[in-house]
Amino acid sequence: MQALHTFVVRSKLPEPLQALDDLAMNLRWSWDRRTQELFRQVDPEAWEANGHDPKGLLSTASLERLDMLAADARFRAELGEVHADLQRYMAEPRWFHQRPENNVRSVAYFSPEFGLSEALPQYSGGLGALAGDHLKAASDLGVPLTAVGLLYRQGYFRQALNADGWQTERYPTLDPQVLPVRLLEGAAVTVDLAGAPLVAQIWQVDVGRVRLLLLDADVADNDPEGRRVTDRLYGGGGEHRLRQEIVLGIGGVRALDAVGLDSQIFHTNEGHAGFLGLERIRRLVVEDGLRLPEAVEAVRSGTVFTTHTPVAAGIDRFPRDLMERYFKPWADECDVDFDDLMALGHVPGEPADAPFNMAVMGLRLAAASNGVSKLHGEVSRAMYKPLWPDLAVDEVPIGSVTNGVHGRSWVSSEMDDVFSRHVSPAWPQADEAAWAGLVHSPDDELWQARNRGRAQLVARVRRRLRSSALALGASPSDAAWCDTVLDPDVLTVGFARRFAVYKRATLLLTQPERLEALLLSPDRPVQLVFAGKAHPADDLGKEMIRQVVEFSRRPKVGHRMVFVADYDIALARTLYQGCDVWLNNPRRPLEACGTSGEKAALNGALNCSILDGWWAEMFDGENGWAVSSAETSEDLARRDSFEADSLFDVLERQVVPLFYAREEGVPRPWLQRVRSSLVSLGPRVVADRMVRDYVEQYYEPMGRRADALRASHHAPAKGLSAWKQRVRSGWHEVAIHSLDGEVSPVDLGAERVVDVVVHVGPLSTDDIAVELLHGPLDADGELGPSRQRMELVGPERGRNQFRYRAQFTCTRAGRYGYTVRVVPDHPDLVDPAEMGCVAWA
Numbered sequence: 001m002q003a004l005h006t007f008v009v010r011s012k013l014p015e016p017l018q019a020l021d022d023l024a025m026n027l028r029w030s031w032d033r034r035t036q037e038l039f040r041q042v043d044p045e046a047w048e049a050n051g052h053d054p055k056g057l058l059s060t061a062s063l064e065r066l067d068m069l070a071a072d073a074r075f076r077a078e079l080g081e082v083h084a085d086l087q088r089y090m091a092e093p094r095w096f097h098q099r100p101e102n103n104v105r106s107v108a109y110f111s112p113e114f115g116l117s118e119a120l121p122q123y124s125g126g127l128g129a130l131a132g133d134h135l136k137a138a139s140d141l142g143v144p145l146t147a148v149g150l151l152y153r154q155g156y157f158r159q160a161l162n163a164d165g166w167q168t169e170r171y172p173t174l175d176p177q178v179l180p181v182r183l184l185e186g187a188a189v190t191v192d193l194a195g196a197p198l199v200a201q202i203w204q205v206d207v208g209r210v211r212l213l214l215l216d217a218d219v220a221d222n223d224p225e226g227r228r229v230t231d232r233l234y235g236g237g238g239e240h241r242l243r244q245e246i247v248l249g250i251g252g253v254r255a256l257d258a259v260g261l262d263s264q265i266f267h268t269n270e271g272h273a274g275f276l277g278l279e280r281i282r283r284l285v286v287e288d289g290l291r292l293p294e295a296v297e298a299v300r301s302g303t304v305f306t307t308h309t310p311v312a313a314g315i316d317r318f319p320r321d322l323m324e325r326y327f328k329p330w331a332d333e334c335d336v337d338f339d340d341l342m343a344l345g346h347v348p349g350e351p352a353d354a355p356f357n358m359a360v361m362g363l364r365l366a367a368a369s370n371g372v373s374k375l376h377g378e379v380s381r382a383m384y385k386p387l388w389p390d391l392a393v394d395e396v397p398i399g400s401v402t403n404g405v406h407g408r409s410w411v412s413s414e415m416d417d418v419f420s421r422h423v424s425p426a427w428p429q430a431d432e433a434a435w436a437g438l439v440h441s442p443d444d445e446l447w448q449a450r451n452r453g454r455a456q457l458v459a460r461v462r463r464r465l466r467s468s469a470l471a472l473g474a475s476p477s478d479a480a481w482c483d484t485v486l487d488p489d490v491l492t493v494g495f496a497r498r499f500a501v502y503k504r505a506t507l508l509l510t511q512p513e514r515l516e517a518l519l520l521s522p523d524r525p526v527q528l529v530f531a532g533k534a535h536p537a538d539d540l541g542k543e544m545i546r547q548v549v550e551f552s553r554r555p556k557v558g559h560r561m562v563f564v565a566d567y568d569i570a571l572a573r574t575l576y577q578g579c580d581v582w583l584n585n586p587r588r589p590l591e592a593c594g595t596s597g598e599k600a601a602l603n604g605a606l607n608c609s610i611l612d613g614w615w616a617e618m619f620d621g622e623n624g625w626a627v628s629s630a631e632t633s634e635d636l637a638r639r640d641s642f643e644a645d646s647l648f649d650v651l652e653r654q655v656v657p658l659f660y661a662r663e664e665g666v667p668r669p670w671l672q673r674v675r676s677s678l679v680s681l682g683p684r685v686v687a688d689r690m691v692r693d694y695v696e697q698y699y700e701p702m703g704r705r706a707d708a709l710r711a712s713h714h715a716p717a718k719g720l721s722a723w724k725q726r727v728r729s730g731w732h733e734v735a736i737h738s739l740d741g742e743v744s745p746v747d748l749g750a751e752r753v754v755d756v757v758v759h760v761g762p763l764s765t766d767d768i769a770v771e772l773l774h775g776p777l778d779a780d781g782e783l784g785p786s787r788q789r790m791e792l793v794g795p796e797r798g799r800n801q802f803r804y805r806a807q808f809t810c811t812r813a814g815r816y817g818y819t820v821r822v823v824p825d826h827p828d829l830v831d832p833a834e835m836g837c838v839a840w841a
C-alpha cells in the first residue's frame with residue numbers, strides 16, 4: 001500500500017543524551033574506538049545490523065531504549081567522558097601548530113568523491129578512499145583544511161550478482177536526514193548551465209576538525225532535469241559529467257564564499273574539479289581588472305594539482321562544441337577569445353577543436369603538480385612532457401607525494417593494541433625508531449591478532465553470502481552451504497579493488513590447474529577472497545567478475561574461493577584485517593599508487609605484488625614479495641603468461657611454505673616477515689606522513705608564494721605575467737655562441753674551466769640563468785642531473801653578448817662530459833622549468 005503523504009519523524013534524544021547527537025554528527029567516531037563502543041552499547045544488535053552507523057542507529061532507536069540509557073548512570077558517565085574527549089580533540093594544539101614558519105591559513109581541497117565511512121556512501125574506489133584519508137589525517141595534524149565535493153543522492157551503485165555471475169547495479173536513494181550531514185541554511189549557490197541557472201544547496205560534514213562542504217542540486221528551485229545533476233557519482237555520459245564538474249568546480253568556489261572562507265591554497269584531487277580555476281580567473285578579470293595571462297599567473301600561484309592515473313579513461317576530455325555551449329558566456333564575460341580558453345586544455349600544437357583535457361588544464365593552472373608515488377611521478381613526467389616540449393623528461397615540473405592511509409580508520413582493534421604497546425599509543429604519528437620497537441612484540445601476541453582477523457573475515461564473509469543468497473530467493477536450507485565457505489585456519493589471500501582491465505583480476509585464472517592445486521592442497525591449502533565493482537559501463541570488467549564467480553562455483557573449489565559482492569569500506573576493512581597475503585598484479589606502470597596494500601600491510605598482511613605504484617619504492621626484499629613484470633614485452637598475452645608464471649612461482653615456492661612452517665603451531669619465520677613489513681612500512685604508509693609531505697613540500701611554499709603574488713592588488717602577479725610574456729617573445733633569439741673548454745684527458749681531481757658567450761637578444765642578463773651541467777657519463781653516454789650556475793664575467797664585443805664562466809673538479813675517473821644551457825630566471829618562478837624555455841649550447 002502506498003502512503004498518501006510522507007514526512008519525517010525526527011528522533012529526539014532525551015536531555016541527558018544530547019551529546020550523542022554531537023558524537024554521531026562528527027565522523028571522528030569512524031576512527032575513535034571508544035566512541036564506536038559507546039554507540040554499540042546503545043543497541044548492540046542494531047549496531048551490527050545497520051553496519052556501524054551512529055546516525056542511522058539514533059534515528060531508529062526506540063523511546064524506551066533511550067529513556068533506559070538516560071537513566072543509566074554508568075552510560076551517562078561514559079558519554080560525558082567521550083564527549084569531553086571529542087571537545088579536547090577539536091581544541092588542543094596539534095602538529096601543525098608547532099610548525100616554525102606557519103604561513104598556511106586555509107587550504108581548500110576539492111575532490112569528486114570522499115570515502116569517509118560506509119555510513120556516508122559518497123565514493124567509488126581508491127580516489128575517494130584517499131580523499132577521505134587525507135581529510136582525517138589533516139584533522140589529526142591540525143591542518144586548516146576545508147574540503148569541497150558533491151552530495152550524490154544515489155551515491156555510487158550497490159552491486160549484486162545474478163545467477164550467471166553477471167554484475168547488476170542498484171541505486172537506492174539516500175535520505176540526507178539519516179546521513180551525518182547537516183544543511184547550511186541560507187548558504188545556497190547558483191551556477192550557470194548553458195544559459196539556465198542551477199541552484200545548489202550546501203551540506204556540511206564534520207570530519208574531526210575538518211569541514212567538508214557537499215553541493216546538492218536536488219532542490220525545489222531546479223527543474224527535474226536540474227535536480228538530477230548531482231544524482232550519481234560517475235553516472236551518465238559526457239555532458240552529465242561536465243555539468244557535475246561545473247557544479248563542483250565553479251559552485252565549489254562560490255560555496256567557500258557562501259560560508260565566509262577566504263581560501264589561500266587550492267588543492268585539486270584529480271582533474272574533475274578543474275573548473276574552479278576558471279571561476280577564480282573570471283573573478284580576477286571581472287572584479288580586479290586583470291588580463292587573462294595575469295589572472296592565470298595569480299590563480300596558479302596558490303594551486304596544487306594532484307594527478308592520480310596514467311590511464312586515459314580516467315581523464316575527462318570534453319569536445320569543443322560541448323565546451324562552447326557551457327563556457328561561451330565565460331569567455332564573453334572575460335573578454336577572452338574562445339580559442340584561448342580551449343588552449344588551457346590543450347598541449348602545444350594541438351588544433352583548437354581538439355577535446356578539452358581536464359588534466360592538462362589542471363597542470364596549466366597549478367604552480368605545483370604531483371603524481372601519487374615516485375614511479376607515478378616519473379610516468380607522469382613522461383606522459384605530460386608534450387606540455388614542455390623543450391625540457392628533458394626528468395625536468396618536467398611534476399613531483400610526487402606517495403599516497404598513505406589513515407591508520408586508525410583501517411587497523412583492527414587487536415593490531416591497534418599491539419602497536420599501542422610496542423610502538424607508541426600515538427602510533428600513526430610515530431617515527432621509524434618507534435616502529436622498530438615492534439621487534440620486541442611476542443610471536444603469540446601477533447599470531448593471535450592475525451588469527452582473530454582471519455576468523456572475523458570468515459564469519460563476516462559467510463554472513464554476507466548468506467544474506468545475498470536469501471535476497472536472491474534461496475531458502476535458509478539452500479543457503480546452508482554458505483557456512484562451509486572458507487576456513488579460519490587456512491592461508492588467506494585477498495584481491496579486492498575496482499575491476500578495471502589493467503588490474504587483471506583474472507590473472508590467476510589463466511593457469512587453472514596450478515590454481516586448483518594451490519587451493520586444494522591437502523596439507524597446505526590456500527583460500528582466495530575476491531571483491532570489487534566494475535564501472536556500470538565497463539563490460540570487460542564485468543566479464544572478469546563473471547569469470548571469477550564461475551571459477552569459484554566449480555564444485556571442487558567452492559569452499560576455497562569466493563567472490564563477495566558489494567565491495568565497500570566495511571568489507572574492505574574486514575578483508576585488510578583478515579587476509580594473510582594481499583595480492584596486486586596490475587599491468588605496470590598503470591597502478592599510480594594503490595592503497596589497499598598499504599591498509600593490508602598495517603594490519604600485518606604481507607604484500608605479494610608487481611613492483612608498481614607504492615610497492616615499487618617500498619619493497620625491500622624482506623617485507624613481502626615482488627612479482628616479476630615483463631613490461632618491455634609488446635605481446636600482451638605473452639606478458640600476462642610470463643607474469644602469471646612468476647606469481648605462481650612466488651606463491652608455490654615462497655608464500656605457502658613459509659606460512660605453514662610451524663613450531664608448536666606458530667609460524668615463526670612468517671611472523672618475522674610480518675614484523676619486517678610493519679617496521680619498514682608502518683611509518684611510511686600512514687596518511688599522516690602523506691599530509692605532512694603535502695604541508696612541507698607544497699602547502700607552505702605555495703602559501704608564501706600566493707601571498708606574495710597577491711600583494712598590492714596582484715602587482716607581483718601582473719609583473720610576473722608581463723615578464724613571462726616578454727621573455728617568451730624574445731626567447732628565440734637567445735643563443736649560446738661559443739663554448740670554450742678543454743677536452744684533453746686530465747687526472748682525477750683536476751679542475752676544468754668552461755667559458756661561454758651568450759647572446760641574450762632583447763633580454764637582459766637579469767632575465768636568464770646560464771647553467772653548466774657536468775659529470776660522469778652513464779652507460780648510455782647521458783649526463784646526470786648535477787648542474788651549477790655560471791658566473792657573468794662581463795660584456796663581449798658584439799651587441800647583447802655576454803661571457804659566462806664556471807669551473808668544476810673532476811671527482812670521478814672515466815668518461816666525463818659537460819654542456820651548457822640558458823634558462824629563464826625570475827624570483828617568482830617556482831621552477832625555472834615551468835616556462836619550458838631552454839636554449840642549449
Ligand SMILES: *Cc1c(COP(=O)(O)O)cnc(C)c1O
Pocket residue numbers: 124125126127129496497498567568569572593594595596597599
Ligand atoms: C583502499 C580502497 C580502495 C583502493 O584500493 P587500490 O589498491 O588502490 O585499488 C578501493 N576501494 C576501497 C573501498 C578502499 O578502501
